[in-house]
Amino acid sequence: MAPVGKEDRMGTPAADGNNVEDAQNLWSGILGEVQSGSGSKLSTRRSLLVLGDNESGKTTLIAKLQGVEEPKKGAGLEYYYIDVRDEYRDEQARLNVWVLDGDQSHTGLLKYALTEDNFEDTMVMLVASMAEPWALAHTLHKWVTVLREHVDKLRIPPEKMREYEESLVRFFQEYLEPEESQASAQTPVRKYANPLHPTTLPAEEDRVVLPLGDTVLSQNLGIPIVVVLTKSDAVSTLEKEHDFREEHFDFIQQYVRKFCLKYGAGLFYTSVKDERNCELLYRYLVHRIYGFPLTSSAYVVERDSVFVPSGWDNEKKISILYENMTTVKPDDALEDVIVKPVIRKPVQRDAEVVAEDEQTFLMKLQTVLAKQPAPGGSPAGPSGEGTPTRTARPQTQRTPGDRPGAQTSPMRGKVSADHDNKSGGPAGQATEGMLANFFNSLLNKKTGAAVAGKDKAAVTRDAAAELERLRGKKGTPEANHNESEGS
Numbered sequence: 001m002a003p004v005g006k007e008d009r010m011g012t013p014a015a016d017g018n019n020v021e022d023a024q025n026l027w028s029g030i031l032g033e034v035q036s037g038s039g040s041k042l043s044t045r046r047s048l049l050v051l052g053d054n055e056s057g058k059t060t061l062i063a064k065l066q067g068v069e070e071p072k073k074g075a076g077l078e079y080y081y082i083d084v085r086d087e088y089r090d091e092q093a094r095l096n097v098w099v100l101d102g103d104q105s106h107t108g109l110l111k112y113a114l115t116e117d118n119f120e121d122t123m124v125m126l127v128a129s130m131a132e133p134w135a136l137a138h139t140l141h142k143w144v145t146v147l148r149e150h151v152d153k154l155r156i157p158p159e160k161m162r163e164y165e166e167s168l169v170r171f172f173q174e175y176l177e178p179e180e181s182q183a184s185a186q187t188p189v190r191k192y193a194n195p196l197h198p199t200t201l202p203a204e205e206d207r208v209v210l211p212l213g214d215t216v217l218s219q220n221l222g223i224p225i226v227v228v229l230t231k232s233d234a235v236s237t238l239e240k241e242h243d244f245r246e247e248h249f250d251f252i253q254q255y256v257r258k259f260c261l262k263y264g265a266g267l268f269y270t271s272v273k274d275e276r277n278c279e280l281l282y283r284y285l286v287h288r289i290y291g292f293p294l295t296s297s298a299y300v301v302e303r304d305s306v307f308v309p310s311g312w313d314n315e316k317k318i319s320i321l322y323e324n325m326t327t328v329k330p331d332d333a334l335e336d337v338i339v340k341p342v343i344r345k346p347v348q349r350d351a352e353v354v355a356e357d358e359q360t361f362l363m364k365l366q367t368v369l370a371k372q373p374a375p376g377g378s379p380a381g382p383s384g385e386g387t388p389t390r391t392a393r394p395q396t397q398r399t400p401g402d403r404p405g406a407q408t409s410p411m412r413g414k415v416s417a418d419h420d421n422k423s424g425g426p427a428g429q430a431t432e433g434m435l436a437n438f439f440n441s442l443l444n445k446k447t448g449a450a451v452a453g454k455d456k457a458a459v460t461r462d463a464a465a466e467l468e469r470l471r472g473k474k475g476t477p478e479a480n481h482n483e484s485e486g487s
Contacts, residue, residue: 041091041093042084042086042091042092042093042290043093043121043194043290044093044094045118045121046093046095046096046121046122046123046196046289046290047095047096047097047098047113047114047118047121047122047123048082048095048096048097048098048122048123048124048125048285048289049098049100049110049113049114049122049123049124049125050062050097050098050099050100050124050125050127051100051124051125051126051127051143051146051147052102052126052127052128052139052143053102053127053128053129053135053139053143054101054102054103055102055129056102056127056128056129056139056230057127057129057230057231057272058099058125058127058230059071059072059073059078059099060230060272061127061228061230061270061272061278061281062080062082062097062099063080064272064275064278065082065278065281065282065285066080066081066082066083075101075106076101076106076109077098077099077100077101077106077109077110077112077113078098078099078100078101079096079097079098079099080097080099081094081095081096081097082094082095082097082282082285083095084286084290086290086292093290095285095286095289098112098113098114100113104142104146107146107150110146110150111150114150114151114154115154116154116155116156119151119154119156119164119222119223120164120194120196120197121194121196122196122223123196123223123224123225123226123285123288123289124147124223124224124225124226125225125226125227125228126140126143126144126147126225126226126227126228126265127228127230128140128227128228128229128230129229129230129231129234130229130230130231130232130234130235130269130304131231131234131237132340133238133248133252133338134334134335134338134339134340135340136229136252136255136256136334136338137255137333137334137335138335140227140256140259144219144225144263147221147223148219148221151221151222151223156222161222163197164197164222164223165220165222167196167197167198167199168197168217168220168222168223168224168264169212169217169220169264170198171198171224171264171310171311172212172216172217172264172310172311173210173212173311174198174311175309175310175311175312177297177312178294178295178296178297195287195288195289195290195291196224196288196289213261213314213315215258215261215262215315216261216262216264216314217261217262217263217264218262219262219263220263220264221263224264224265224288224310225260225263225264225265225266226265226266226267226268226284226285226288226310227256227259227260227265227266227267227268228268228270228281229256229267229268229269229270229306230270230271230272231271231273232269232270232271232274232276232277232304232305233271233273233274233276233304235249235303235304241341242341246303246324247324247325247326247327247328248337248338249303250303250321250324250325251321251325251328251330251332251334251337251338252334252338253300253303253306253321254318254321254322254330255334257308257313257318258318260308260310260313261313261314261315261318264310264311265310266284266288266308266309266310267306267307267308267313268280268281268284268306268307268308269303269304269305269306269307271304276304276305277305277307280296280307283296284296284307284309288310294309297309297312298312298313300317434466434469434470435470438463438466
């Protein structure tokens, strides 16, 4: 006969320590289920963490989910909230939304958005833009690496992290098409206390689930993820301006869907401009975060409105896209197939001009001016003072017998120039010599250095003769030379 335990104050036999602990755990589980049922309120601890590059449209997308027409952009780590309302139970809550800046220098701010305390109540949204599909691979891998590094730094106990990872596997395995669960979808009963990390109910312990594929959740981070490709309206622009074909869009879709399989993520193609899939994204978020029913099934036909819920996809379904690929292979790198086009009209930016020091500029200008002689004058002499003398006649030397007035005579200059041309001198030098003598004669007259005995009429005649000589109306250079020698 088994020993009888001691009676408590109520007169009933007390159970031993193990039975008491089991009873407490049982009642705690029942209370938790009741609290998560119809009588409970929406949790105010749930959060959505948004990661993506700048200009990817993540802030505009959140504003659309909020119902705000003019989004307000900030810097660093931005905080927003989305009002969530359960019409059936008349409950309302705010979904906390954290948007990290696209500059990776701000990744240190993640410690304020994703911590050990709110890890089980947080969902991550990776945002990339379809306007630049050649950058999808780089963007997705960059931000999922940032997320992985931050999760590894969190001090989450290993057994707790194992539970988070197993809950994602369970959610993936227990996915049902909305048509198959239509009856349960009509009644908005939240099945789990925390849909982000569902637990196995006692009635489902003996339920048989299919194993996952080799690539499904091969990179399990223990946190739910949804991948959103914004600006899907750019598909038509890619076709017209960059010659994208159906094959290219199928290749992009199969690449992104394989990426989502690795992390157990859902996939959305959205466009705030065309209001495409924005409402569906909101319903999926409240379904995944709060357990609201989802009646929309996967949709992969339209290339700009793709919707793949977490748990629906597999390798076999993705392989259907391979049929349209004739010039590319599914295993090719995205950067090799979707090449960034060359910009036809590059934006030219004005180069920055640095002003030179004033004194340095003036010194350079003084040096240049010192090397250039003044017009009609000779270079500066040793004393630094220029003398306004006539330009020397090329290849003409004065003899001791020349008269003082001969070197200022226009006719003398003409004879010397003709003589230089006749003797084989350069034609340019002769012409310059004639012009110089002509204008020097005019200058000498004005300065009082004209030939003694020549009056105004003589100078005028000389000038006229020189002009006629330049026009070539007075005969050949030989005749002019002989005429000058005779005079």
